[in-house]
Amino acid sequence: xxxxxxxxxxxxxxxxxxxxxxxxxxxxxxxxxxxxxxxxxxxxxxxxxxxxxxxxxxxxxxxxxxxxxxxxxxxxxxxxxxxxxxxxxxxxxxxxxxxxxxxxxxxxxxxxxxxxxxxxxxxxxxxxxxxxxxxxxxxxxxxxxxxxxxxxxxxxxxxxxxxxxxxxxxxxxxxxxxxxxxxxxxxxxxxxxxxxxxxxxxxxxxxxxxxxxxxxxxxxxxxxxxxxxxxxxxxxxxxxxxxxxxxxxxxxxxxxxxxxxxxxxxxxxxxxxxxxxxxxxxxxxxxxxxxxxxxxxxxxxxxxxxxxxxx
Amino acid sequence: xxxxxxxxxxxxxxxxxxxxxxxxxxxxxxxxxxxxxxxxxxxxxxxxxxxxxxxxxxxxxxxxxxxxxxxxxxxxxxxxxxxxxxxxxxxxxxxxxxxxxxxxxxxxxxxxxxxxxxxxxxxxxxxxxxxxxxxxxxxxxxxxxxxxxxxxxxxxxxxxxxxxxxxxxxxxxxxxxxxxxxxxxxxxxxxxxxxxxxxxxxxxxxxxxxxxxxxxxxxxxxxxxxxxxxxxxxxxxxxxxxxxxxxxxxxxxxxxxxxxxxxxxxxx
Numbered sequence: 001x002x003x004x005x006x007x008x009x010x011x012x013x014x015x016x017x018x019x020x021x022x023x024x025x026x027x028x029x030x031x032x033x034x035x036x037x038x039x040x041x042x043x044x045x046x047x048x049x050x051x052x053x054x055x056x057x058x059x060x061x062x063x064x065x066x067x068x069x070x071x072x073x074x075x076x077x078x079x080x081x082x083x084x085x086x087x088x089x090x091x092x093x094x095x096x097x098x099x100x101x102x103x104x105x106x107x108x109x110x111x112x113x114x115x116x117x118x119x120x121x122x123x124x125x126x127x128x129x130x131x132x133x134x135x136x137x138x139x140x141x142x143x144x145x146x147x148x149x150x151x152x153x154x155x156x157x158x159x160x161x162x163x164x165x166x167x168x169x170x171x172x173x174x175x176x177x178x179x180x181x182x183x184x185x186x187x188x189x190x191x192x193x194x195x196x197x198x199x200x201x202x203x204x205x206x207x208x209x210x211x212x213x214x215x216x217x218x219x220x221x222x223x224x225x226x227x228x229x230x231x232x233x234x235x236x237x238x239x240x241x242x243x244x245x246x247x248x249x250x251x252x253x254x255x256x257x258x259x260x261x262x263x264x265x266x267x268x269x270x271x272x273x274x275x276x277x278x279x280x281x282x283x284x285x286x287x288x289x290x291x292x293x294x295x296x297x298x299x300x301x302x303x304x305x306x307x308x309x310x311x
Numbered sequence: 312x313x314x315x316x317x318x319x320x321x322x323x324x325x326x327x328x329x330x331x332x333x334x335x336x337x338x339x340x341x342x343x344x345x346x347x348x349x350x351x352x353x354x355x356x357x358x359x360x361x362x363x364x365x366x367x368x369x370x371x372x373x374x375x376x377x378x379x380x381x382x383x384x385x386x387x388x389x390x391x392x393x394x395x396x397x398x399x400x401x402x403x404x405x406x407x408x409x410x411x412x413x414x415x416x417x418x419x420x421x422x423x424x425x426x427x428x429x430x431x432x433x434x435x436x437x438x439x440x441x442x443x444x445x446x447x448x449x450x451x452x453x454x455x456x457x458x459x460x461x462x463x464x465x466x467x468x469x470x471x472x473x474x475x476x477x478x479x480x481x482x483x484x485x486x487x488x489x490x491x492x493x494x495x496x497x498x499x500x501x502x503x504x505x506x507x508x509x510x511x512x513x514x515x516x517x518x519x520x521x522x523x524x525x526x527x528x529x530x531x532x533x534x535x536x537x538x539x540x541x542x543x544x545x546x547x548x549x550x551x552x553x554x555x556x557x558x559x560x561x562x563x564x565x566x567x568x569x570x571x572x573x574x575x576x577x578x579x
Contacts, residue, residue, distance in 0.1 A: 064497035067545075105547050152500040153493070160490035163483035170476075172374075174381040178477075203522060205360050205370045222376040231360040231369045241575045245558075246551030 050091035057126050058087055060241045062250040068149035069142035075253075078137045080251035086129035090122070093178065163197055165208050169215060172207055172230055173223040178285045186214040205230045333369070339473030348422045353415060357435050364411070368404070371446060374399040378447050382457060385472055386465040399456035399510045403446050404512075410438055442571075485510045488528035495549045505543045510537045516572065527571050 006292035062083060065071070071079070131150070138146065166184055169175065175183060189213060199208035219227060354363040361367040379396055382388055388396070418431045447453040463468060489507050492498070498506065511533035516527070533556035537549075544552060566572040 025494070058493075060497055063547075065497075066498045066504075067497055067548075077342070146577050149499050156486070156493075156503060157490050160483075164487050167480060172377075174377050175380075176384060180479075203360060220380065222373070222380045226370075226377050228528045230396045241495050243495075245546065245554045247498075248547050256414050 012085055047088070049093040051087045054087055054090065054126060056241045056243050057123055057245070058083060059131065059248065059250070060246075061127055061130050063246070063248045064149070065130070065146060066152075066248075066250065068296055069138065069145040072144070075137050076251045079134050082133040084251075086126060086133055090125050090129060113270075120129055160190070161199075162191070165210055168199065168206075169209055172205075173219060173226050174224075179218050181216045184301065186218070190214060199233065207232050209233055314564055318378060326575065346423065346425060347424065348418075348420075348428060350418075353418045353431075356432060357411065357438060359439075364408070367442075367487075368408075371404050371407075373446075375453075378453065378543045386461060386468055387523065388460075388465075392460045395456055395460050396453060397445075399452040400447055402452040406452070407438070407441065407446055414438065424442070481514060482511070482530055484524065485514055486501065486524075488514070488532060491525065491528070492532065492555065496548060498548075502543055502548070505540070506535075509539060523571060526559075527566055529559040529571070530566055531559075 062079070065079070066076075127150070131146075134146070135143065162184065165187060166180065169183065170180065187210075191211065199210075200282075203229060207227065207230040212227075216227065351363075358364065358367045361370050362377050378400070379393060379536070382396060383393060397528070414431065414434055417434065421431055445451075457469075458466075487505055488510060489498075489503060492506070493503070510528075510532060513526060514531040537553065538554070540549065540552065562574060567574060
């Protein structure tokens with residue numbers, strides 16, 4: 001008997017433990033829903049944050065598009081609306097908790113590892129996205145002009161990046177004319193440079209972290225030794241345009257709405273003013289009638305109808 | 312079973328105690344750091360990516376070999392000319408490290424005095440600049456002896472080669488600066504070409520081996536005659552360019568201080 005009594009507290013503890021486990025495994029329906037709502041809210045907040053962060057890049061791309069082909073108001077309005085989706089899509093894709101590799105921070109910059117497993121950057125994703133969404137709204141001629149300008153810009157960017165890399169390499173290893181041309185060709189033809197990539201040079205014993213196979217085959221032993229001893233820095237950059245210098249509204253519907261709102265406000269104010277003036281006139285009229293009535297009382301003349309009513 | 316519960320309780324008490332603020336305060340008092348700056352800090356300030364003196368010496372040696380190879384290749388140097396140049400380069404390295412030692416002694420004197428450490432750091436700046444600019448570049452023994460040992464024909468080749476190199480660097484720096492500008496101002500192909508041409512006209516001093524090259528090019532952009540851009544850029548772009556140029560102008564004093572700008576430049 002005493003043994004059974006002793007065992008009871010441990011049985012109670014076991015029951016309590018089971019209940020707790022059940023609670024963890026099958027939470028109440030309300031709690032699960034609350035957690036889900038919280039998760040969705042957090043996701044939306046993150047989305048919004050990313051959209052705001054990348055909006056300046058999109059704005060600059062839209063300004064670029066405007067300077068590639070003359071757009072009508074209707075086209076700008078439609079593209080402006082469609083372009084919002086570009087950032088929304090990128091933001092939701094990047095914050096995919098199942099694939100955290102998609103968005104990473106490297107030296108404080110946002111780097112994207114895309115589906116093809118190639119390193120890309122946010123600028124490229126936005127450019128590609130915008131190109132895609134604008135397609136239905138541009139004429140064939142406009143599309144061709146836009147494509148051509150994009151190509152010119154890509155070439156200029158690639159050339160600048162190759163220039164930058166070559167200058168830094170040349171400064172450290174002193175390339176001969178022949179070596180310079182060979183390395184330049186190798187980079188121009190074989191290097192898939194990131195669109196927004198750039199390498200911060202100007203430091204002693206520092207070289208850009210570029211594929212060695214594009215450089216080493218063309219160097220002599222003394223140059224290879226310098227190459228080996230130098231630090232290699234990589235800085236695939238996410239570049240967010242500084243809007244302090246140039247900021248342009250692609251489609252000024254907001255302003256039009258403001259104008260309409262101002263007009264409506266003016267109409268309402270005018271109506272109100274008219275009502276006040278009418279009431280004031282009415283009050284003045286009443287006062288005058290009352291004065292007349294008082295005068296009539298004193299003189300024994302008939303009282304005007306309005307004043308008689310008032311009395 | 313009771314024992315297990317007791318163990319869990321104990322563990323919780325220990326965890327709570329170690330995470331309490333009072334516990335951290337006790338640890339702080341016990342392991343308070345000494346007010347002394349580590350010797351490695353000096354190396355890290357001066358040698359940066361080379362880390363320490365040994366690393367720096369190794370790299371300078373490799374750099375010297377590359378320069379000797381370049382001179383031998385370009386000017387077909389004789390054995391005696393090579394020998395003189397090697398001696399000059401070693402002289403540059405010795406001169407540099409003699410200066411390093413003087414600063415290091417001062418650092419040792421003051422390393423307990425954090426307030427005066429900024430003096431040491433300031434005195435390291437010229438050495439850092441020297442290293443950044445290249446120990447064997449102009450004003451070095453190497454550069455002077457090279458001028459001395461080259462004959463007339465070799466000197467002509469040298470002038471030609473230097474001019475080519477500078478022109479190549481100038482064109483590249485201009486292209487890079489225009490792409491940099493496009494990160495804040497959208498340009499189409501025609502506008503890019505005109506701006507490139509205009510910048511080539513103003514960008515005359517291009518020292519590549521500097522981390523401030525970007526600011527120098529930004530300054531040169533501010534030197535462009537804006538009247539020539541009125542027919543090229545639209546109103547919004549022009550407005551943006553003016554603001555950007557204003558900022559570039561403001562770099563003048565800093566660039567002069569860094570020795571990247573001569574005192575007679577247009578925008579001053």
